[in-house]
Amino acid sequence: MKAYTFRKEEKLCSQKIIGEIFLSGTSFLCYPLKVVWKDEVLPTLFPAQVVFSVPRRLFKRAHDRNLLKRQLREVYRYQKSDLYQLLEAYDRKIALMIVFIAKEKAEFNLLEDAMAKIIAKLKKKLEPQH
Secondary structure (H helix, E strand, O other): OOOOOOOOHHHHOOOHHHHHHHHHHHEEOOOOOEEEEEOOOOOOOEEEEEEOOOOOOOOOOOHHHHHHHHHHHHHHHHHHHHHHHHHHOOOOOEEEEEEEOOOOOHHHHHHHHHHHHHHHHHHHHHOOOO
């Protein structure tokens, strides 16, 4: 059985690393989510650290932003194992930022589909080119 957890060590908190992701990271869009990521030397045992963001200018009320971030964490938690296997196989670590960009709240199953597409795209980009 897989461990569907999201530990504190998997959460990206370093303002320095978040800044580096924005300055020199790679990004792509998978509506309603935008992903910015970068290969990074992380101070953790986990192969990826992630931060979720919902802009205040799109959702004025904190409870709306918190609900969306909670849903994003939940969706990521269930689907991260494929990404982790690939990263561990190639001995790589990445820092990820996932930003919700839609102007209205999204259904949970739409977020699940978008996260599956994101992980598939990341796996494709992370595999070494032959």
